[in-house]
Amino acid sequence: MQIHSPIERITHKVPDGVELYIKRDDMIHPFISGNKWRKLKYILQKAELQNRRHLITFGGAYSNHLLATACAGAKFGFRTTGIVRGEEQLPLNPTLFLCTQFGMQLIYADRQSYQDKYSLFELYSKDDPQAFFIDEGGCSPEAIQGCAELFDELKENYTDMVVACGTASTFTGLIQGAQNQQHHTGHKTTLIHGIVVHKGAGSLAAFTNSYITDTSAYRMHTGYHQGGYAKTNPELIAFISDFNRNTGILLDPVYTGKMMYAVYDMISKKELGEKAKILCIHTGGLTGILGMTDKF
Numbered sequence: 535m536q537i538h539s540p541i542e543r544i545t546h547k548v549p550d551g552v553e554l555y556i557k558r559d560d561m562i563h564p565f566i567s568g569n570k571w572r573k574l575k576y577i578l579q580k581a582e583l584q585n586r587r588h589l590i591t592f593g594g595a596y597s598n599h600l601l602a603t604a605c606a607g608a609k610f611g612f613r614t615t616g617i618v619r620g621e622e623q624l625p626l627n628p629t630l631f632l633c634t635q636f637g638m639q640l641i642y643a644d645r646q647s648y649q650d651k652y653s654l655f656e657l658y659s660k661d662d663p664q665a666f667f668i669d670e671g672g673c674s675p676e677a678i679q680g681c682a683e684l685f686d687e688l689k690e691n692y693t694d695m696v697v698a699c700g701t702a703s704t705f706t707g708l709i710q711g712a713q714n715q716q717h718h719t720g721h722k723t724t725l726i727h728g729i730v731v732h733k734g735a736g737s738l739a740a741f742t743n744s745y746i747t748d749t750s751a752y753r754m755h756t757g758y759h760q761g762g763y764a765k766t767n768p769e770l771i772a773f774i775s776d777f778n779r780n781t782g783i784l785l786d787p788v789y790t791g792k793m794m795y796a797v798y799d800m801i802s803k804k805e806l807g808e809k810a811k812i813l814c815i816h817t818g819g820l821t822g823i824l825g826m827t828d829k830f
């Protein structure tokens with residue numbers, strides 16, 4: 535299926551010499567948004583090939599991955615079960631509400647049992663040969679393969695590419711994509727920057743290293759989590775509101791807001807080169823902002 539993810543230039547507060555672009559993966563689909571479309575592509579193909587028509591997956595109460603899986607399931611003919619970390623949400627928040635609208639069955643798991651996702655899968659897939667396990671955030675080799683394909687859509691070369699990191703699957707896929715592209719075209723490789731949005735950066739580095747041996751191909755930035763996953767502060771919120779108002783491109787406080795904040799910070803500190811041509815990836819996830827309206 536053809537996807538629509540245009541590249542736009544951003545000039546708001548960008549210094550002369552630097553070129554800043556954003557790839558609008560958020561426009562791929564309103565709910566199978568951004569990187570989630572790319573991540574699910576080969577996962578769903580695999581499930582289909584194995585004739586397993588019941589997707590069971592995992593996420594927090596505001597998980598963009600749960601919503602993407604619910605919608606993709608409805609669109610491509612899979613039953614879906616979402617195992618949600620934490621207590622039952624009543625009334626349902628906007629993300630979970632949309633999941634149920636796409637037919638996802640929600641099951642809540644306390645934080646303790648959520649630690650062991652394979653046991654939960656065993657428990658809820660008993661007697662169902664059609665059940666198919668998808669890890670939290672869609673983290674898998676198939677997700678990495680899907681994200682690497684973003685490079686096939688690029689018509690120009692960029693010095694730097696920047697993406698938010700949750701599980702770092704998207705980041706790792708982009709590094710692979712850059713390496714494949716260089717292999718085929720001989721162009722100078724794009725340096726891939728991952729902006730880690732939580733405090734668990736240690737395990738991410740190990741994850742990326744398990745796929746990528748050339749550590750000069752990327753930078754993982756661990757200082758932009760702003761207090762931790764889904765944590766915000768007035769400076770971040772002010773930055774996001776200013777960006778939204780001046781570009782018409784909506785950022786969320788959990789992923790893309792922190793990513794873009796990091797981009798401007800790195801530009802101002804001249805960490806990206808004064809002639810940098812930067813491509814940021816808008817990974818979507820705009821329902822995230824709807825769960826945080828009280829912060830604005």
Ligand SMILES: *Cc1c(COP(=O)(O)O)cnc(C)c1O
Nearest residue numbers: 598700701702703704789817819
């Ligand atoms: C899920 C998500 C990410 C994180 O992607 P990973 O591949 O897990 O690193 C980034 N941005 C948005 C908007 C997301 O929904």
